[in-house]
């Protein structure tokens with residue numbers, strides 16, 4: 235199964251993509267995670283990316299698409315893959331479709347997770363991540379057992395640079411500007427699956443699986 239996960243920042247794309255990828259036994263690629271890994275090392279590309287990622291602006295489409303192509307070319311697996319954080323606009327969606335068409339493949343679903351801005355802001359301001367393995371925590375309902383230390387790998391648990399309130403608001407507004415054309419694009423292909431991502435984690439995961447008919 236080949237899937238993309240769409241939705242505003244903080245809606246839980248990473249968490250649900252991770253859960254579903256484990257269940258389906260497919261690869262999970264997150265463009266945000268790939269960029270953060272690149273930023274951890276000093277290189278000409280990391281210098282270029284830094285100003286976009288840390289300020290919450292979109293990285294130019296050509297750079298993102300190169301990253302996606304590289305990931306998907308490494309992971310050409312029979313079972314498929316799951317892409318989270320890509321596409322962020324209609325142009326990116328079209329680039330992906332052309333790439334897939336050339337490989338004789340197509341997307342099965344675009345999963346759209348949504349929640350109110352209040353819920354998103356609350357989640358993002360309380361989100362913490364492991365700077366080593368990328369594990370996601372939340373100060374309110376899922377803190378690490380020892381403050382600042384990752385349960386999974388012992389790495390440092392930190393607040394993302396772009397999870398500060400003024401940058402969060404900018405990221406949500408960029409999402410709102412770009413999303414409608416993307417929504418129309420996938421609706422017209424009849425592969426959009428919208429799921430409310432407010433409430434209990436298991437319940438949301440169940441709704442996604444039911445919609446995809448894999449639960």
Ligand code: AMP
Pocket residue numbers: 243265266267269286287288290291292293294298318319320321322326396405
């Ligand atoms: P995320 O972890 O998905 O919130 O992504 C973090 C940051 O990486 C975003 O705010 C953008 O700067 C950049 N980014 C990730 N995916 C994309 C994409 N598909 N297009 C443009 N920029 C992206």
